[in-house]
Amino acid sequence: MSLDNPYAAPSTLPAAEAFREPEELARHVRHGVVAGCVSGGITLAITLAALFGSAIQGVDAWMLVDVALIFGLAYGIWRRSRAAATAMLIYFVASKLIQFVESGQPSGLLISALFVYLYTRAMLATFKLHALRREAQG
Numbered sequence: 001m002s003l004d005n006p007y008a009a010p011s012t013l014p015a016a017e018a019f020r021e022p023e024e025l026a027r028h029v030r031h032g033v034v035a036g037c038v039s040g041g042i043t044l045a046i047t048l049a050a051l052f053g054s055a056i057q058g059v060d061a062w063m064l065v066d067v068a069l070i071f072g073l074a075y076g077i078w079r080r081s082r083a084a085a086t087a088m089l090i091y092f093v094a095s096k097l098i099q100f101v102e103s104g105q106p107s108g109l110l111i112s113a114l115f116v117y118l119y120t121r122a123m124l125a126t127f128k129l130h131a132l133r134r135e136a137q138g
Helices: 023-051 062-078 083-103 109-137
Strands: none
Touching: 023 062, 023 083, 023 109, 062 083, 083 109
16 A cells, blocks of 8 residues: 555555466366266257157156256356266266166166266366365465
């Protein structure tokens, strides 16, 4: 603060160096977001197909709630939310288990394993990013 003018704005202090996300962790988060958007898009397409013509067993308008949840969790992962990333992984695994039990056949195991891998990496990356950010601040 200037001694000449007691009403002058305070001088700026040197800004703390901004936290920079490691590229590898940011990439895992991006992949989780993309996986969420793809999963939400596929669910939306199947739901709309069932609503407007095709008779798909077990698909009705309530699947739009699933679509909103998936896109909401993908947005949460994009915002680096540990809770959203964890919820997405749990939700995806639970929904696939329910789907496999109801249909009686384990179809799409390879694709499901890929999504589980991407969601797991995104979840671990969000936890690591929060730990690194906390370490950098204190």
